[in-house]
Amino acid sequence: MKDYATQDIRNVALVGHGGTGKTTLTESALFLSGAINRLGHVDDGTTTSDYDADEIKRKISVNTSLLPCEWRGRKINLIDTPGYADFVGEVKAGLRAADAALIVVCAASGLQVGTENVWGFVRERSLPAAIVINRLDRENADFVRTLEQLQGFLGKRCVPVQVAIGAQDSFSGVVDLLALKAYTGDKAVEGEVPASLGDVVGRYREQLIEAVAETDDALINKYLEGEDLTLEEMRRGLRAAVLSGSVTPVFAASGLKAVGVGPLLDALADYVPSPADIGETHARDASGAEVKLSPSAAGPLAVLAFKTTADPYVGKLSYLRVYSGALKGDSQVWNANKGKPERIGQLFVLRGKTQEQVGQLTAGDIGAVPKLSETSTGDTLCQREKPITLPAITLPQPSYGAAVHPKSKADLDKLGASLARLVEEDPTLSVHREHDTNETILSGLGESHVDVAAEKMRRKFGVEVELTLPKVPYKETVTGAAQAEYTHKKQTGGHGQYARVAIELEPLARGSGFEFKDRIAGGVVPKSYIPAVEKGVVEAMHEGVLAHYPLTDVRVTLFDGKEHPVDSSEIAFKLAGAMALKKGATDAHPVLLEPIVILTITVPEAHTGDVMSDLNGKRAKVMGISPADGSSVIEAQAPLAEVQRYATDLRSITQGRGSYTAEFSHYEEVPAHVTQKIIDAAQKEKEG
Numbered sequence: 019m020k021d022y023a024t025q026d027i028r029n030v031a032l033v034g035h036g037g038t039g040k041t042t043l044t045e046s047a048l049f050l051s052g053a054i055n056r057l058g059h060v061d062d063g064t065t066t067s068d069y070d071a072d073e074i075k076r077k078i079s080v081n082t083s084l085l086p087c088e089w090r091g092r093k094i095n096l097i098d099t100p101g102y103a104d105f106v107g108e109v110k111a112g113l114r115a116a117d118a119a120l121i122v123v124c125a126a127s128g129l130q131v132g133t134e135n136v137w138g139f140v141r142e143r144s145l146p147a148a149i150v151i152n153r154l155d156r157e158n159a160d161f162v163r164t165l166e167q168l169q170g171f172l173g174k175r176c177v178p179v180q181v182a183i184g185a186q187d188s189f190s191g192v193v194d195l196l197a198l199k200a201y202t203g204d205k206a207v208e209g210e211v212p213a214s215l216g217d218v219v220g221r222y223r224e225q226l227i228e229a230v231a232e233t234d235d236a237l238i239n240k241y242l243e244g245e246d247l248t249l250e251e252m253r254r255g256l257r258a259a260v261l262s263g264s265v266t267p268v269f270a271a272s273g274l275k276a277v278g279v280g281p282l283l284d285a286l287a288d289y290v291p292s293p294a295d296i297g298e299t300h301a302r303d304a305s306g307a308e309v310k311l312s313p314s315a316a317g318p319l320a321v322l323a324f325k326t327t328a329d330p331y332v333g334k335l336s337y338l339r340v341y342s343g344a345l346k347g348d349s350q351v352w353n354a355n356k357g358k359p360e361r362i363g364q365l366f367v368l369r370g371k372t373q374e375q376v377g378q379l380t381a382g383d384i385g386a387v388p389k390l391s392e393t394s395t396g397d398t399l400c401q402r403e404k405p406i407t408l409p410a411i412t413l414p415q416p417s418y419g420a421a422v423h424p425k426s427k428a429d430l431d432k433l434g435a436s437l438a439r440l441v442e443e444d445p446t447l448s449v450h451r452e453h454d455t456n457e458t459i460l461s462g463l464g465e466s467h468v469d470v471a472a473e474k475m476r477r478k479f480g481v482e483v484e485l486t487l488p489k490v491p492y493k494e495t496v497t498g499a500a501q502a503e504y505t506h507k508k509q510t511g512g513h514g515q516y517a518r519v520a521i522e523l524e525p526l527a528r529g530s531g532f533e534f535k536d537r538i539a540g541g542v543v544p545k546s547y548i549p550a551v552e553k554g555v556v557e558a559m560h561e562g563v564l565a566h567y568p569l570t571d572v573r574v575t576l577f578d579g580k581e582h583p584v585d586s587s588e589i590a591f592k593l594a595g596a597m598a599l600k601k602g603a604t605d606a607h608p609v610l611l612e613p614i615v616i617l618t619i620t621v622p623e624a625h626t627g628d629v630m631s632d633l634n635g636k637r638a639k640v641m642g643i644s645p646a647d648g649s650s651v652i653e654a655q656a657p658l659a660e661v662q663r664y665a666t667d668l669r670s671i672t673q674g675r676g677s678y679t680a681e682f683s684h685y686e687e688v689p690a691h692v693t694q695k696i697i698d699a700a701q702k703e704k705e706g
Contacts, residue, residue: 019086019367019374022093024313024382025294028286029095029339031116033109033139035132036078036101038124039152041067043273043282044085044098050204050280051087051094053369057276066370067098071477072470078102080470082112082325084337084368084384089283095384101132103674104464106139107413107446108325111395113139114411115324115339115384118260118290119147125159125185125270129167131674137172142412146260146291148267150282154182154189155272161185162218165268175266177229178222179256179285180278182270183212192270192278195223196252204276229265230255253288261291293382299341301398304354304405311342311406313381319343319351321379321399322408323390328443329478336390337368338379338399341408345385345399346378352402358392360399395445415679416448416461418665420468420485423457429481433458436479440471447471454491454568464665490659492696493611493685494562494603495571499524502602503578506594517590519543519551520578523602526571528611528685532559535575543579543591550588551576554595563603564610564693565700570685571611574599610688610696613658616641618651619668621676626650628671636660637689655683 032040045065048054058064063074067083079100086095099112113119119140123133140147151164161182169176180192183200191202193211198219200209211219231241233255240247247255259265269285271278293313301309301320311320325337338345345351347365352358366373366386379385393399400406422437424430437449437460447468448461462468468485475481503520526533534552543551559569579591617638621629626643629652633640638656645651661667661680668676688696 019088019093019376021376021378021380022383024315024380025292026092027095027292027382028092028290029097029115029117029293029382029384030120030286030290031097031099031109031112031118032120032122033099033113033136034101034122035124035127035130035136036103038101038122038127038130038132039273040098040101040122041065041079043122043150043152043271043279044083044096046204046273046276046279047094047096047283048085048087048369050276051089051283053085053087066372069371072473076470080105080108081327082108083370084386086367086369086384087283090287092287093383094283094286097384102466103132103135103669104462104467104470106135106463107444109136110139110413111325111411113143113145114322115337116145117293117296117382119145120286121147121149122152123149123164123168124156125151125154125161125164125182126156128160128164129171133168134171134675144263146263148260148269148285148290149176150269150271151182152271152273154185154270155187155275155277157186159185159189161270168268172266174229175264177226177265177267179226179267179289180270180281181215181219181222182278183215189272189275189277192281193219194281195219195226196249196256198223201278201281204279206278206280226256227252230259233259233262233264257289257291260289261295293341300409301341302407309406313342315344315380317342317381318404318406319345319399319401320406320408321345321351322411323393323395323397323399324411326393326395326443328439333389334442335386335388336393337384337386339384340379340381342381342406343401344378344380347376350402351399352405353392353397354400354405354407355394355397356392359402360390360392362387363389394442411445413446414463414677416446416463417678417680418464418468419459419461419488419662420472421455421457421488422460422472423484423486425482425484429483432479432481433483436475436481439479440474444471452488452491454493455489457488459488460485464669487662490662491613492565492567492688493570494564494567494608495569495611496523496525496603496606496608498607500602500606502598502605504594504598504601505580506590506597508590514582514585515587515590515593516582516585517547517587517594518580519576519591519594519598521555521595521598521602522575522577523599523606524573524575525606526573528571530571532556532570533573535573537575537577538579542581543576544581544586547581547586547588547591548576550591551579551595554592554597555599557592558596558599561600562608563600564608565697566704567610567700569599569603569608572603574602610693611685612688614655614683614686615658615661615680616683617654617656617661617664617678617680619654619676619678620646620649620651621668621672623648623650625672625676626652629668629676632667632671657686657688658682
């Protein structure tokens, strides 16, 4: 692939609901442009984009893929992103590298929740956007119905630039409303507009001309005076309207039949902005001051690593977007985030899994480099003498956790390293050790996300794991005061064991932890044995007395005891301290404590009642509700045990339109009717 000037590059992310045909559309685009010589299919896993084993197995996109093609003297970097909600981190990374979004909508399914969600992501980034109504060859496909749904959602900005010729089995091409020409078949043969579409074409062409004219004073004056706009004026006006975001043009296609794909590529080349059109990028220098970077090869080097993959054979591969300057192969760069140098070896342009070596990537282009030792997703590469940091990628926080259990000793030995590689590859995953339950928790954006991560561990790193629902880190405490004494006495053939301790237990304020006090008088317990008593008490606290959960928020005071001049020892006092603690805790009205999390839930107003009802069933306390741009933000406190699978529940209640964050708040006493169930379950587990 030849070098392209910045103004001849188009970086377009394909986004949308799952199953709208994004991957099939890109496959047809690659085929028509000559980038590939045969069409692959999603069903048999032969597409250029979905090459990963998990994608082939599940028949859905899991990863963002780069798919550059050359069309009419321009390089169009198509960025194919997943549509399934669990992989939204990949979508956000793809949009971060793009200069425009192409929202793909199914002509049969119409406006879906995924369409609404990606529109929100596009607006967050203030990206110019276009829409393609795809799958017009499908049963129940209807271009006009789908367009009206989109216009109901987006308003006047949503304007058709094409109209479909036929639908379902009879879909054969598109009408260009600017040129008033029909383009039929996969070869886009030019012809006259079918007479049967006269009314539809006239109505939508008027909408288009009005929207385009409003972008320019001269054009609107000409339009209001009843003069016809020239084709060149309309094209220039449409390009300006797309760049400003005032118009979201709508196109028509069938990716499977490759009908309308050629005209769509024409539109991307003509109307979607280049990096040069987007203009300056905001960054920070070493002092934190704002820097404005022009998309020029002559500018200071500024490169963002927007995605990372880890492969046991190829090693680490970093996907890069150049915002300023030119990144050359066999060069030295500076990682501004880590403050360390990086060696750039070979540079590649990726097309799916295919790598084509190039000498450099110029401003605005996208490529990849292998085996960077310091660079992670979100890092900026620059010149050491001109350190620059680009804004980080905004990624969603993990909300669904699973306990990871290695299946063998060999798996255990490799578990830590493989989990670290997974998190490096996908920052929307996180791993932590829950010390109270002794479990390793892998968290992601949903059940499928975590399942795919586990499958990657097996396939890439040879680590077999089992995923289970994490144990809830309950604790125990006491609600009353009690005294207890215990005498440890054991006689053997030689020296025996003897120790007597008397302790007092009393509750502390929630969150205080543990306090040990020595109130021994007269040396009845020698000072050398008091640490042993404390050690025994602490060890016994780990087991609790109700359901084998750790005791907390307790003050233990050692106030009496007795030693034997021959048979006493540290181990004897340690055992006596442990048994006295268990005895005293049993008498001090023990209760279970459960972790409480704060949920911040954002849902469409129409779903607020359903979400509130569900929260009530989860023993949650709603702290407040506030409106926010057509949505409700609900703040609630809920027991962790009730919301471990809330990501799945909320998605079901809101049809995928809700989102939430959760953070630990505090521990609270478990209600009596729930306590017995927890105790019974803990007893069964111990017996098992």
